[in-house]
Amino acid sequence: MLEERPILQVRGIRKRFGDRHALKGVSLELYPQEVLGIVGGSGSGKTTLLRILHLEEEAEGEYFLNVPGLEGRNLLALDRYQVPEVRRWLAMVYQDPSRGLRMDFASLTSVVEPLILKGERLYEALVAQGLEALELADFPLERAGSPPKELSQGQRQRVQIAKALAKKPLVILLDEPTTGLDLLVQATFLDTLRTLKRRLGLSMILVSHDLSVIRMVADRIVVLYEGEVVEEGLADQVLEDPQHPFTQELVGAKL
Amino acid sequence: MGYVTARGGEKAIRNAEALFRLLVPRASRRAVKAVEEGLPYLLDRLMGEGGLWDPSLAAEVLWETGGDLYEAALRIRAHRATLPRLGDARAQEAHDLLLVRRISSAFRDLPGGQVLGPTLDYSLRLLGRDPDPGTGPAEAEAPRRYLPVRGWLAQRGLLEEAGGGPAEDPGSPTPDLTDQPLLFPAPRPLRLQALARADTGALLGLGYSAMRAYNAHRHPTVAELGMGYLEVRIPHPLRGGEVTLGRIRAGFAEVVAHGERGYRLGFSASMGWNEVKVIAGAMLDLEMDRPRHPAREEEFVLLHTEPIEASGFALHYKLPHYVTFLSNQLSHWQEVERAEEV
Amino acid sequence: MRRRYSYAYLDPVTKREIRRKLLKAVAIPGYQVPFASREMPLARGWGTGALQITLSLIGPEDTLKVIDQGADDSVNAVNIRRFVAQMTGAKTTTDTLEATVIQSRHRIPEERLREGQVLVLQVPIPEPLRYVEPSEARARELHALGDYSLLWVDLFEDHLRRGLSRMGAAYPVLVHGRYVMDPSPIPRWDIPKMHMAPHLTLLGAGREKRLYAVPPYTRVEPLAFADRPFTREPILGRCRRTGANHVFLNAIPQEDGRVEYEISDQGYLEKLIKGVAPGPLYEG
Numbered sequence: 001m002l003e004e005r006p007i008l009q010v011r012g013i014r015k016r017f018g019d020r021h022a023l024k025g026v027s028l029e030l031y032p033q034e035v036l037g038i039v040g041g042s043g044s045g046k047t048t049l050l051r052i053l054h055l056e057e058e059a060e061g062e063y064f065l066n067v068p069g070l071e072g073r074n075l076l077a078l079d080r081y082q083v084p085e086v087r088r089w090l091a092m093v094y095q096d097p098s099r100g101l102r103m104d105f106a107s108l109t110s111v112v113e114p115l116i117l118k119g120e121r122l123y124e125a126l127v128a129q130g131l132e133a134l135e136l137a138d139f140p141l142e143r144a145g146s147p148p149k150e151l152s153q154g155q156r157q158r159v160q161i162a163k164a165l166a167k168k169p170l171v172i173l174l175d176e177p178t179t180g181l182d183l184l185v186q187a188t189f190l191d192t193l194r195t196l197k198r199r200l201g202l203s204m205i206l207v208s209h210d211l212s213v214i215r216m217v218a219d220r221i222v223v224l225y226e227g228e229v230v231e232e233g234l235a236d237q238v239l240e241d242p243q244h245p246f247t248q249e250l251v252g253a254k255l
Numbered sequence: 256m257g258y259v260t261a262r263g264g265e266k267a268i269r270n271a272e273a274l275f276r277l278l279v280p281r282a283s284r285r286a287v288k289a290v291e292e293g294l295p296y297l298l299d300r301l302m303g304e305g306g307l308w309d310p311s312l313a314a315e316v317l318w319e320t321g322g323d324l325y326e327a328a329l330r331i332r333a334h335r336a337t338l339p340r341l342g343d344a345r346a347q348e349a350h351d352l353l354l355v356r357r358i359s360s361a362f363r364d365l366p367g368g369q370v371l372g373p374t375l376d377y378s379l380r381l382l383g384r385d386p387d388p389g390t391g392p393a394e395a396e397a398p399r400r401y402l403p404v405r406g407w408l409a410q411r412g413l414l415e416e417a418g419g420g421p422a423e424d425p426g427s428p429t430p431d432l433t434d435q436p437l438l439f440p441a442p443r444p445l446r447l448q449a450l451a452r453a454d455t456g457a458l459l460g461l462g463y464s465a466m467r468a469y470n471a472h473r474h475p476t477v478a479e480l481g482m483g484y485l486e487v488r489i490p491h492p493l494r495g496g497e498v499t500l501g502r503i504r505a506g507f508a509e510v511v512a513h514g515e516r517g518y519r520l521g522f523s524a525s526m527g528w529n530e531v532k533v534i535a536g537a538m539l540d541l542e543m544d545r546p547r548h549p550a551r552e553e554e555f556v557l558l559h560t561e562p563i564e565a566s567g568f569a570l571h572y573k574l575p576h577y578v579t580f581l582s583n584q585l586s587h588w589q590e591v592e593r594a595e596e597v
Numbered sequence: 598m599r600r601r602y603s604y605a606y607l608d609p610v611t612k613r614e615i616r617r618k619l620l621k622a623v624a625i626p627g628y629q630v631p632f633a634s635r636e637m638p639l640a641r642g643w644g645t646g647a648l649q650i651t652l653s654l655i656g657p658e659d660t661l662k663v664i665d666q667g668a669d670d671s672v673n674a675v676n677i678r679r680f681v682a683q684m685t686g687a688k689t690t691t692d693t694l695e696a697t698v699i700q701s702r703h704r705i706p707e708e709r710l711r712e713g714q715v716l717v718l719q720v721p722i723p724e725p726l727r728y729v730e731p732s733e734a735r736a737r738e739l740h741a742l743g744d745y746s747l748l749w750v751d752l753f754e755d756h757l758r759r760g761l762s763r764m765g766a767a768y769p770v771l772v773h774g775r776y777v778m779d780p781s782p783i784p785r786w787d788i789p790k791m792h793m794a795p796h797l798t799l800l801g802a803g804r805e806k807r808l809y810a811v812p813p814y815t816r817v818e819p820l821a822f823a824d825r826p827f828t829r830e831p832i833l834g835r836c837r838r839t840g841a842n843h844v845f846l847n848a849i850p851q852e853d854g855r856v857e858y859e860i861s862d863q864g865y866l867e868k869l870i871k872g873v874a875p876g877p878l879y880e881g
Contacts, residue, residue, distance in 0.1 A: 084742060102750070109754045116749045123756055123822035145757065363666065363859075365850045377672040379680050380638035402852060410854040467722075513763075 005066055006031050007203055008053070008171055013061035015048055015227075022048045023059065024227040030171060033201040035193075037218030037235065039211055039250065044224040046207045047095075050175050052076075053205065054092045055083045065089055067170055088118065091164035095176040097156035100163065103149040107159045108134065110148065114167040133166035134159070136200075138192045154185040161192070165200075172204045178213050190216040211250050215239055223247045279321035290314040299504055299527025300324070304562045305331025306433065306452050307338075308503045308526050325566035332563055335433075345488045345497065346429065349507045349524065350403045354483035357401050361476045361511065367401030372482060404479040405509055408518060415517040439554045446543075446553065450536040451525040454562030461556050462535030465542050475512040475538055478520070482506040482528045508533035510541055605652040606684040611635055615653040615808070619799060622810035627772025628740070629723050629807040637803065644677060644702060646801030647719040650808065651681060651700050654715065660688045662696035667704040667845070667861035674702070691864045694876045703766065705787040707844045707862040708876035710796035712813060718781040723802040723809065725769040725779040745769075745777045748820055756825055765830070771818045772811055780817075785829045786845045790879045791817040834858035839869045844878070 006029035015023040023045045030036050040046040051057045055075065063075040067089050075086055091114070094100040101110040112120075112130040120126055134144055139158040148156045157177050164172045174193075178186045194217055196202055208214050214221060214235070221238045223231040223246065230244040242248045282290075291298065291314040298313045305313070305328045313331065320326040356372025359365055371377070408414050432448040441449070450458070466475075485505040488497045507524035521541025523533045543553040559565065603609060611633075618632045637645040655661060663678040665671035669691040677700065682689050690696050693706040702719040710716060726736040729747040739745070748769055755762045762768075766782035770791065780791060781800055791798060791811055798811040811817060819827040835842045837849075837857045844865065846858040860866040868875045 081742060084744065105750065105754050106757050109750055109757060112753060113746060113750050116753065117744070117746045121823045123753070123825045126753065126822075127757075362850055363668070363847045363861075366852045371672065376640070377676045379676065380640070402850070404850075407850050407854065411856075467727075 004031055007066045008205075009062075009064045009066075010053070011062045013049065013052060013059050013063070015045070015052065015057065015059045022227055023052075025061075026224070026227070026229055028222050028229065028232070030203055030205060032203055033197075034219040035197055035202075035204045035206060035217050037214035037221045038205060038207045038224060039209065039214050039221060040224035041209055041246075043226065044209075045227040046209075046224050047175055049224070050092075050173050050205065050207050053171075054090055054173055055086060065170065088167075089170040091167045091169040091172045093157065093160045093164055093172065093174040093177050095179050097148055097153070097160055100160045101148045101156065104147050106145045107139075107148055107151065107162075108144040110159060111163045111166050114163060118167075129166055130162070133162040136165050136196065137162040138188070152185075153180045154189060157181070157189060158192070161196075165196070170203065172202060174204060174206045176208055177206070178208070178210070186213070187216075193217050211239070211253075223250070275321070279319075282315070282318035287311065287314045287318055290317060295504070296528060300455055300529050300532075301327055301331065303525045303527045303529055303532065304328040304452060304454060305335065306526075307331050307335040325562060325570075329563050329567070342489055343429065344500075345490070347485065347488075348403075349479075349481060349509075350400060352481060352483035352485050352505060352507075353399075353502075354401060354481045355397075356482040356506075357479070359404050359477065359479050361404065361478050365402060365404065365407070367398050370397060370401075401481075405520060408478065408511070408520075413517050414511075415514040415519050437557060439557075441553060441557065446540070446557065447523065449557045449561070450523045450540060452562075453532070453536065453557075453560035454565060455529060455532045455535075457560040457562065457565060458535045458539065458556075459531055461560065462538045465538055475510045475521070475541060477534065477537075478509045478511045478518075480506075480508045480530065480534070482530070504528050506530065506533050508537040510534070510537040512541055602684060604685065605655060605681075607635070607649065607652050611649070612653045615649055618808050619650065619653070619810065622799070622808050623797070623812050625776070626812055626815050627770075627776030627778040627809060629778075629809045631806055632808050634803050634806040638680070639677070641804040642721060643673060644700070644719040645803030646805075646808070647700050647702075647717045647799075647803070648677060648681075648801075649803060650717045650799050650801040651698060652684065654717075655681065655685050655687050655698055657686045659685075659697045660690050660695055662690050662693060662699045662864070663701070664699070664704060664706070664863070665702040666847075667706075668863040670863065691867070693862075693864050703782045703784075704845075704861065705783055705790045707865045707878055709790075709879050710794065712795040714796045716796055716798045718783070718798060718800045720779065720781040720800050720802040720807075721804075722767075723779055723800070723805050723807040725767075725777050740776060743775065745771075745820070748777065752820060752822070756822070761825075762821070762827075768827070769820050771816075771820060773815050774818075777820065778809060778811075778817075784845055785819075785827070788817070788819050788827070789829070793817075836860045836866070839866065841869065 008030040011027045013023050013026040014021070026045070026049060028036070038046050038049065048057065052059045053063070055078075059076055061076060064072065065075060065086065070086065078086065092100065097103075101107070102113075108127070108130045111133055112126040115126055115129055120129075131141060131144060134141060137158040139155060139162055143151065143155065148159055151159070160177070178189060181189060190213065193204070197204065197217070204217075206214065206217055218235045221232065221235050222229055223238070223244060225244070225246045231238060231242065231247045238247065239251060242251045291310050295310075298310055298317070301317060301324060302308055302310070302313050312334070313327070316327045316330050320330065354370070356374065357367065357370045359369065405414070430442055430444050432445050432452070435445075437445055437449060483505065484502040486502050487500045489500060490496070491498045504527050505524065506528050507522065508530070510521045511518040512521075513519075519541060521537040521539070523536025523540055525532055525536070539556050543556055605612070607615070614633060618630045622628065622630045634646065635649065637648055639645050639648060651661070661678065661681055663669065663674040663681070665674040668674065678689050681687060693699065693708045693710070696714065698715050698717065699706065699710070700717045700719070705716065724733070724736055726739055726745075726747060729751055730736045730739060739747070752762055766784050767779050768785050768788055769777050770780050770788065772778045780788060793814050793816065794811075795813055797813055800809050802808075821827040830845075832842045832846055834846060834856070836846055836859050838859060841860055845861045847861045849857045849859060851857055860869070865875055
């Protein structure tokens with residue numbers, strides 16, 4: 001796996017909010033068909049990092065995606081009008097579903113929106129692809145017409161997953177997707193992610209403060225502490241033999 | 256500063272009043288009469304906001320205050336509050352008005368016709384006097400009654416059931432906004448009364464912001480606009496039957512928009528002829544129960560279009576606030592110092 | 598004492614600005630060009646935008662027709678026609694075929710317009726994205742990006758919930774394959790008349806301060822899914838004076854709760870009644 005080229009790469013990401021240094025030089029890679037878990041406490045900069053990867057925030061440093069037409073181009077140097085082109089390759093699952101979904105429209109409508117953006121103009125095709133994505137996300141199809149505001153939190157997150165899947169992106173970014181889910185719902189949700197990863201060979205970056213969430217899905221882990229990467233490696237290794245005091249604390253707290 | 260000391264304060268007040276009278280001399284009876292005859296729309300706006308129909312009083316108050324509309328409206332309201340309440344006039348429908356102007360934007364033509372009435376709507380707004388077109392005898396009598404558009408829409412099953420606001424009990428007396436506080440959600444009569452007395456400019460501002468959020472296919476349409484005369488009738492205290500006390504100018508507007516099961520209808524009426532007000536009011540009546548925009552919240556609209564409260568509060572900022580000011584200053588900077596110490 | 602005005606009421610600086618902006622509008626079909634928009638002796642919302650366009654273009658050799666909802670005798674149309682004639686010396690007419698400039702509120706005449714004729718439409722809300730994106734600034738960005746997904750999403754939702762699009766007048770159209778435009782609140786009936794039309798269409802929104810245009814022979818395509826095509830309104834009755842049902846009809850309420858119908862295009866109606874041969878209509 002290390003011989004393959006990464007599909008996503010960032011180098012030296014720095015981000016400041018006023019006087020506060022949120023990210024102080026973060027570098028990482030994502031390889032094809034792997035799930036990278038980014039774990040950290042509040043103030044670690046993990047959500048900021050994800051927002052930068054989704055080109056919602058500016059930052060210093062370099063960001064590359066290995067896709068045709070964009071090889072070798074630092075995505076952080078693009079202007080506003082080139083960003084939508086890049087976003088076609090990315091999909092984001094937000095912590096708060098109302099940021100990723102139209103809460104008053106049918107769930108199916110939110111799912112097909114990226115397809116419409118891509119240019120699909122056949123109604124029947126949109127419906128079919130949308131339902132397919134919802135089914136893959138283990139969403140109850142009889143509720144496809146219900147607006148997210150009428151759904152449970154777990155169902156809303158599945159709609160977000162479906163929307164991401166429909167898009168067929170290069171990378172799916174997930175920001176604390178299990179927030180607000182009780183343990184059972186969380187377990188089934190993560191199970192769905194694992195199954196999708198296996199069946200579809202998805203590449204994902206999953207951000208969480210909760211190590212038990214990360215360990216369920218991630219192949220590799222990056223530990224962020226106060227804006228810096230303090231540890232990284234294969235999930236099993238980091239969890240069984242944490243090196244950095246912060247990681248040890250995290251792991252220790254779970255055992 | 257002499258503002259506060261009792262004796263110095265009284266003298267300052269008297270001097271201020273004298274200066275005002277210098278600027279705005281008292282009006283002659285003739286001048287008051289001229290205003291009453293020549294500026295009916297201005298007086299209608301004033302009486303509508305003041306909540307009292309008395310054109311000669313309104314004309315006088317307008318002169319007294321030098322044309323300051325908010326000041327004049329305040330005086331009228333204050334005067335009204337001192338008057339004894341003799342009874343309730345008979346409730347009437349919009350179409351009981353003797354309409355001199357009745358139009359419907361929803362239809363090209365309808366029974367009763369489109370009656371323009373006295374209006375400059377369709378004239379050119381160019382400065383300078385045009386030769387008077389003059390009037391002659393009418394070719395035909397205007398109808399006494401017009402087909403109410405709302406009734407026609409209802410007959411064809413095009414209206415949604417009335418919504419918005421707690422249901423009224425037809426037997427109970429009409430609640431009166433002047434003798435109870437406005438709580439939300441407002442009972443429908445109180446909502447409509449508040450709209451009737453609202454500051455025209457404020458209602459327009461909010462109504463306009465709601466109107467601009469529409470696009471053409473969710474375009475609300477004026478189903479009916481009517482301006483005319485309302486007879487004020489009370490039951491005769493001894494003889495039985497009814498007595499007409501007189502006539503006031505009054506107007507109303509009904510606006511419709513698409514709902515789920517038919518047209519939703521918004522209504523507003525006021526004393527006097529004030530089309531901007533009733534159109535904006537009817538639009539807001541239509542939208543005030545569907546919050547997604549501040550102008551669509553009943554509480555937001557009704558509280559902020561109260562002319563006496565709003566203007567009073569705006570102007571209260573002229574009063575001394577120096578104790579508050581100093582207190583805040585000391586507290587605020589003190590905090591900052593303490594933080595710097597740490 | 599009547600002031601003396603410039604020819605066609607507008608001062609030369611205003612005329613120049615409008616003409617330049619119109620050229621820009623024609624060069625970029627469907628794109629809304631901001632302009633200063635002077636106050637006119639007509640209330641805002643009553644056609645000041647289109648009026649400024651008409652006054653900037655019209656000359657003493659022109660023939661003007663003004664209609665409102667299709668009617669020449671509507672008070673607003675009469676007022677505008679009076680004013681322009683007074684200020685320009687142009688001839689006026691109710692005959693669509695005779696006019697060189699037609700200013701219209703919310704209708705396109707039924708008789709097909711020729712090359713060389715100019716149709717000026719009055720627009721209340723020029724922004725087709727307004728009801729899905731209330732922010733003016735954000736809407737401009739979406740136009741720049743060509744991102745009309747909000748409209749498509751709305752259309753999808755309509756089809757999902759109701760099996761059809763609820764949009765009636767002012768149905769959004771894609772012009773020259775690039776900008777989505779609000780065609781002004783003309784009925785769906787009139788939309789197909791704009792596609793590859795021989796005439797020039799100019800649209801003016803005075804209150805909102807935008808001008809835009811559809812040059813002759815330009816594609817104008819209503820937004821619709823390929824497998825859920827755009828349809829016009831059904832014509833539900835017959836004209837009570839001519840029996841016609843092949844053109845748009847006005848609905849006129851009757852006392853007993855019934856409805857009667859009449860041809861909306863007054864000029865066309867009059868020709869039929871007088872037995873004068875009308876011009877060719879639009880196909881379909």
